[in-house]
Amino acid sequence: MTADERPAEVSKQAIPLSGGRTLRVTEYSNGSIRLAVKTGSPYVITSLEHIDDEAVLKISPGREGSNAHKNWVHDHGTGSKEA
Numbered sequence: 001m002t003a004d005e006r007p008a009e010v011s012k013q014a015i016p017l018s019g020g021r022t023l024r025v026t027e028y029s030n031g032s033i034r035l036a037v038k039t040g041s042p043y044v045i046t047s048l049e050h051i052d053d054e055a056v057l058k059i060s061p062g063r064e065g066s067n068a069h070k071n072w073v074h075d076h077g078t079g080s081k082e083a
Contacts, residue, residue, distance in 0.1 A: 007032065035059075 007028035015023040022038040037043050037059065044062035048055070 007030040010027045010029055012024065012026045015025065017023055017037075019039070024036040024038065026034040026036070028034070035057070041061040043059040045057065046060045047058040050056075
């Protein structure tokens with residue numbers, strides 16, 4: 001594979017979420033993964049952490065830009081609020 005070639009897709013899995021949303025996880029031959037959320041709302045990355053041996057990515061509805069972490073319950077929550 002040359003630098004300009006895209007890595008081959010190894011697998012793709014769709015995971016149904018509440019509110020009619022779908023999370024799609026795609027794995028590529030170079031070890032990378034791609035996450036896609038099918039929904040009407042734009043999403044933004046609200047945190048990215050390395051915890052133990054895990055990479056933890058949190059995304060939230062992004063209508064409020066950098067304040068997205070405060071509004072996720074309004075769009076998709078069903079009860080308890082997250083701080």
